Structures are given as structure tokens and as C-alpha cells.
Amino acid sequence: MVTVQQRRKSEPRESLFTVLWRHRHRLAPFYTVIAVWALGTLAFAWLTVVTTVLICLFLLGISALWVGQVLDRKIERAYARVVVFSVATWIVAASALGSNHPIMLRALVIGGLIGAIPWWLHRRVRAQVRVERTIAAWPRVAETAGLARSRLTGVLVTTWGWTGRLRLAAGQTARDVTGRLRTVESALQLPVGSVRAEPWADRADIAVMRVIEADPHSDPIHWAGSPAASIADAMPVGPYDDGDVCRVPLYDRQTGTHHALVAGTNGSGKSGLLNLMACHAVTAPDAVLWAIDLKGGIELRPWWPVTDWLSTTADSARTMLAALREVIDMRGQHATKRVWQASPEQPVIVVLIDEAAELPVECVPDLESVARRGRALGVALVLATQYPTVNAVGSAQVRAQLRTRVAFRFLKSGEASTVLRDTTGTDPAVIRKDRPGCGYVEAAGAERPALVRCYWVTDDLVSDIVETWRGRQPALDPVTADVVSTFSLDTDDEPDTTPASRETEASTAEPAAPLAALAERGPATRSPAKKRLDNEHARKALRAALSAAGEEGTTVEELGAVCDRRKTWIYRELDALETERFAERTGRHGYYRGTPRLRNEHTD
Numbered sequence: 001m002v003t004v005q006q007r008r009k010s011e012p013r014e015s016l017f018t019v020l021w022r023h024r025h026r027l028a029p030f031y032t033v034i035a036v037w038a039l040g041t042l043a044f045a046w047l048t049v050v051t052t053v054l055i056c057l058f059l060l061g062i063s064a065l066w067v068g069q070v071l072d073r074k075i076e077r078a079y080a081r082v083v084v085f086s087v088a089t090w091i092v093a094a095s096a097l098g099s100n101h102p103i104m105l106r107a108l109v110i111g112g113l114i115g116a117i118p119w120w121l122h123r124r125v126r127a128q129v130r131v132e133r134t135i136a137a138w139p140r141v142a143e144t145a146g147l148a149r150s151r152l153t154g155v156l157v158t159t160w161g162w163t164g165r166l167r168l169a170a171g172q173t174a175r176d177v178t179g180r181l182r183t184v185e186s187a188l189q190l191p192v193g194s195v196r197a198e199p200w201a202d203r204a205d206i207a208v209m210r211v212i213e214a215d216p217h218s219d220p221i222h223w224a225g226s227p228a229a230s231i232a233d234a235m236p237v238g239p240y241d242d243g244d245v246c247r248v249p250l251y252d253r254q255t256g257t258h259h260a261l262v263a264g265t266n267g268s269g270k271s272g273l274l275n276l277m278a279c280h281a282v283t284a285p286d287a288v289l290w291a292i293d294l295k296g297g298i299e300l301r302p303w304w305p306v307t308d309w310l311s312t313t314a315d316s317a318r319t320m321l322a323a324l325r326e327v328i329d330m331r332g333q334h335a336t337k338r339v340w341q342a343s344p345e346q347p348v349i350v351v352l353i354d355e356a357a358e359l360p361v362e363c364v365p366d367l368e369s370v371a372r373r374g375r376a377l378g379v380a381l382v383l384a385t386q387y388p389t390v391n392a393v394g395s396a397q398v399r400a401q402l403r404t405r406v407a408f409r410f411l412k413s414g415e416a417s418t419v420l421r422d423t424t425g426t427d428p429a430v431i432r433k434d435r436p437g438c439g440y441v442e443a444a445g446a447e448r449p450a451l452v453r454c455y456w457v458t459d460d461l462v463s464d465i466v467e468t469w470r471g472r473q474p475a476l477d478p479v480t481a482d483v484v485s486t487f488s489l490d491t492d493d494e495p496d497t498t499p500a501s502r503e504t505e506a507s508t509a510e511p512a513a514p515l516a517a518l519a520e521r522g523p524a525t526r527s528p529a530k531k532r533l534d535n536e537h538a539r540k541a542l543r544a545a546l547s548a549a550g551e552e553g554t555t556v557e558e559l560g561a562v563c564d565r566r567k568t569w570i571y572r573e574l575d576a577l578e579t580e581r582f583a584e585r586t587g588r589h590g591y592y593r594g595t596p597r598l599r600n601e602h603t604d
């Protein structure tokens with residue numbers, strides 16, 4: 001029997017060059033010192049001191065920019081800048097004194113040693129050294145794991161571990177690697193579950209191997225709050241378990257909107273993801289948010305000030321879907337391009353539906369129609385449900401249109417296939433219960449079968465975003481606005497004041513004239529058949545309401561009810577009135593009043 005030692009002896013001896021290359025990260029400070037000495041020698045031999053200074057200043061400028069771009073940690077940037085500056089100073093001095101001058105040599109050796117210590121202690125370098133050892137040991141590991149003759153190449157150390165390409169022997173595939181992950185972990189003495197493998201899309205004989213040394217999913221990851229520059233930008237959902245960020249498109253300019261199905265058991269993180277999508281939609285300058293929350297508004301109601309339409313009951317959801325269907329009809333008739341081109345003048349409508357299974361069955365034809373035709377006409381549907389059965393999402397037709405799929409935790413293994421098209425290597429039933437927001441994502445550009453932890457948007461963050469973005473959403477395009485204006489604004493579309501609280505307010509307060517008229521009219525329910533005020537009358541009503549609001553002022557919601565318009569229209573008009581100095585904000589948040597100028601105009 002051949003022992004490990006005998007086998008090692010029989011292996012061919014490596015050349016000095018291979019050894020120096022393999023240990024390049026550990027030996028980098030020595031290589032740098034030699035390179036600096038050589039540059040000093042060249043500068044002394046060929047350049048004047050002035051030329052050397054100019055070249056060094058130029059290189060210092062470039063490296064300062066480069067360091068700022070490449071290194072994300074302050075301490076790393078500081079280290080790099082000190083090293084670059086010291087090297088430049090030494091080369092300039094060497095161009096005057098010569099690099100073999102005893103003082104220069106002493107400075108180089110001492111400086112090199114001082115610079116090398118933080119380098120050797122650095123976490124990433126130590127990780128790199130560990131990786132180099134793994135690469136060296138790979139032929140033996142591969143043999144033990146049944147992947148003989150495979151080679152580990154292109155290894156990169158990441159924040160969370162390392163990633164490499166496994167070049168497989170003829171006949172081996174990525175599936176062979178996934179089947180042997182536990183053996184590989186054992187041979188490399190790594191924790192269970194820390195090695196992942198995925199196929200390489202371009203070549204069947206290459207697998208991507210990832211080793212996770214620190215788990216990026218161990219704690220909730222708060223949303224960083226970056227606004228979307230456009231709804232056409234893919235939305236960052238959260239990091240995969242190797243730290244790469246998963247991005248999901250809600251819309252793209254070539255193929256239109258991407259409808260989505262979000263499913264998982266209760267408490268698995270569906271509403272969290274809807275909140276993340278709401279952040280994306282309300283901060284994008286070319287999208288408006290419509291939302292149906294059939295949990296009575298508990299999840300999406302906080303977004304109401306920045307939504308264009310929020311429904312919290314089955315009845316108003318039915319109205320919204322009927323309106324959407326008509327919007328699509330009209331957009332289709334007026335469309336000049338094959339795919340809706342989102343812009344602030346013609347925004348995409350992002351429709352979030354929480355608890356889609358609660359939608360009344362009468363909605364199904366409208367939902368089917370919107371799912372089928374909305375893609376090319378700027379309507380993005382996102383359905384969240386605990387039960388991803390055909391019935392829960394309306395029909396097989398609707399489900400077929402939901403091209404983005406997100407599967408959070410399920411109770412049973414088989415359930416994954418009701419959401420994900422490809423369940424190889426994924427099992428949402430084994431997602432840890434204490435990791436809400438973890439799930440598998442299938443979307444254009446996000447096909448990896450790896451776990452993602454969605455960014456978490458806290459309630460405080462939702463309030464902050466709503467306050468910051470209030471009034472900044474685009475107005476609906478005229479075609480859509482015309483259609484929407486013929487649909488009723490049900491009482492539950494105005495959830496800041498429940499019907500009950502509105503009754504109390506009406507009986508206790510003494511509202512200004514137009515608002516009193518509203519109170520007399522009762523709750524703001526309109527029949528779908530009733531036509532709205534035209535724009536001219538709505539503008540007159542707005543001016544009258546503002547001038548009647550007195551010093552106290554009035555809210556956008558109340559103005560919306562008086563003028564028969566949604567908030568985006570009111571905000572746009574208020575902006576114009578503010579510019580003309582006819583309206584102003586009172587000191588109280590969200591309250592507006594007419595200026596003396598407007599009041600005088602009205603008295604006249």
C-alpha cells in the first residue's frame with residue numbers, strides 16, 4: 001500500500017518559480033522592496049531629480065484616484081496611501097543619492113519591514129494564504145472526494161470566503177460536484193454547509209465552487225436606502241450567501257415589465273420583500289405605486305401618502321383591477337412603441353398585491369387580462385401569497401405570466417416546485433426558521449440557485465422614506481389619468497382616516513366651507529358611473545379649499561377629497577401654486593394653506 005508520504009515523494013518536485021508564484025501574496029512585501037530598489041536604480045542612472053519628482057507626482061495622483069475607487073475600507077485606503085507616498089519619496093531620494101547608498105538601503109529595509117507587518121496581519125491576505133494552501137492540496141482533496149484530475153483555478157478571496165473555478169476531468173459535471181460537497185468539506189476540514197457549487201453556464205466541464213467562511217445571512221441586513229434612478233434599474237434584493245448582490249428587474253425597456261410571484265409560509269418575509277419593492281417604486285422618478293393589501297392594510301398602509309392608489313378591501317381591489325384593465329386598453333390604443341417606455345411623463349404602474357389568494361374570484365378575468373397585456377404596456381404585477389397554488393394566484397394563465405419567482409420558507413419540500421421552475425439544488429423547506437427574508441430567486445439575470453437574504457426595511461425607515469418622497473412621485477400620463485378619473489374613490493382608498501374616525505371628525509370639528517360640504521356629502525364613495533370634476537373645476541375647488549383653510553391649513557388628503565383627485569395631482573398643483581405664491585406650507589407637517597394673495601383674489 002502506498003502511504004501519503006511515499007506518494008508525496010513520488011510527486012514531481014516543483015520549480016522555484018512555481019513556489020515563488022504560489023506564495024506571491026505572503027511574499028508581496030519582498031517583491032515590492034526589490035521592485036522599488038530597481039526603480040530607484042533606474043531613476044539614478046537615467047533621470048534627473050526634477051524629472052523623477054514630476055513622474056512620481058503624476059503617479060501619486062493616479063494612485064490616489066485608484067485607491068479611492070478600489071479600496072472600500074478607510075484603514076486600507078490610509079495604508080495604501082502611506083505606502084505609495086513612502087515609495088515615491090524613496091525613489092526621488094534614490095534618484096539623487098543612488099539606490100545603493102547605505103542610508104537608502106537601510107531606509108528601504110526598515111521601511112519594507114514596517115510596511116510588511118500590517119500586510120501580513122491583514123485578514124484578506126491571511127485568507128489568501130489559506131486559499132493558496134488549499135489550491136496546493138487540491139489534487140489530493142479531489143482524489144479523496146472522487147473528483148480526481150479536477151483543477152482549482154481562478155480563486156478569488158471575497159469578504160465572505162473565496163470563490164474558484166473547478167476545471168473538471170472529462171466526463172465529470174457540476175452535478176458530480178454538488179453530490180460530493182460534504183466529502184470536500186471533510187477533506188478541507190471546513191464546517192458543514194460551507195462549500196457550494198454551481199454549474200458554469202458556458203462550459204459543462206467547469207463548476208463554480210464557493211467557500212463561505214463568514215455567513216452574510218446571520219443577521220438581518222438593513223436596506224441602505226439608495227433611491228432608484230429609474231424603474232428600469234434592476235432592484236437590489238439582498239446578498240447571496242457569498243455576498244454577491246442579487247438584483248431583480250421590475251421593468252426593462254426591451255421586454256417591458258416583469259410580473260412577480262412571491263410565496264412562502266407565514267412569517268417567511270413576503271411582506272418584507274413587498275416593502276422593498278415599494279421603496280424601489282416610490283423612489284423611481286418614472287414609476288407610480290398602486291397597492292392592494294388584503295390584510296386590511298396592515299402591511300402597505302404606511303405607504304399610503306406615496307401611493308397613487310391603495311386598496312385595502314376586496315371591493316376596492318376589484319375596482320382597481322377593473323381600472324387597470326381599462327388603463328391597459330387605452331394605453332394599447334394610444335401606444336406608439338411596441339414596449340412602454342417609462343419616463344416621468346408616462347410612468348410604469350407597479351401594482352403590489354399582498355395576500356393575493358384573498359382576491360375575489362370575480363377579479364380573475366381582469367387579473368388575467370392585466371397579467372397578459374400589462375407587460376408591454378407599463379403595468380408590473382407583484383402577487384404575494386402563502387399558497388402558491390393555481391387558485392391562489394387566480395388561474396394558470398396568470399401564473400404563467402409571473403416570470404419572476406421568489407420562494408421563501410415552506411413547510412414541505414415539494415412545495416418549492418409550485419413556485420420555482422428549476423428546483424435543482426434548492427429546497428425552501430430547509431431555510432432556517434430564524435432567518436425570515438431568506439429565499440430563492442428566479443428572475444431575468446438572477447438565475448443562481450443560491451440563497452438570498454432580502455434587505456430589511458424597518459418601520460422607521462418606511463416612515464422616513466414616505467416623509468422624504470411625499471409629493472415627489474410623477475403624475476399619471478394623461479391617458480391613464482383620464483381612465484382612472486372615471487373610477488370611484490372608495491372610502492377604503494383613504495386609509496389615513498377610517499370611516500369611523502371620519503364620522504367622529506365630522507361631528508366634532510367645524511370644517512371650512514368646502515370641507516363642510518364634503519362632510520355633508522358623507523364618506524367619499526362615488527359611484528363608478530359618476531364622472532369626475534374636469535380639471536378646470538378641480539383647480540377652482542383646490543384654490544377655494546386652500547383659501548378657506550385659514551391659518552391652520554389643510555392636508556393633501558382633504559384637498560384630494562374636495563377636488564376629486566388623487567394625491568399626485570394635488571401635489572403637482574400645489575407645487576405650481578407655491579411657485580406662483582398662491583399656496584404655502586403651514587408650520588405643521590403636511591398642511592397647506594392659501595397665501596393672503598390667494599385669499600384676496602377669492603374675496604375679490
Ligand SMILES: Nc1ncnc2c1ncn2[C@@H]1O[C@H](COP(=O)(O)OP(=O)(O)OP(=O)(O)O)[C@@H](O)[C@H]1O
Pocket residue numbers: 220221264265266267268269270271272273386436437438453454455456457
Ligand atoms: N428580510 C428580512 N430580514 C430580517 N427580518 C425579516 C425580513 N423579512 C421579514 N422579517 C421578519 O419576519 C417578520 C415576518 O415577516 P413578513 O411579515 O414579511 O412575513 P410574511 O411572509 O409576509 O408573513 P405573513 O404571510 O404571515 O404575512 C417581520 O416582522 C420581520 O420581523
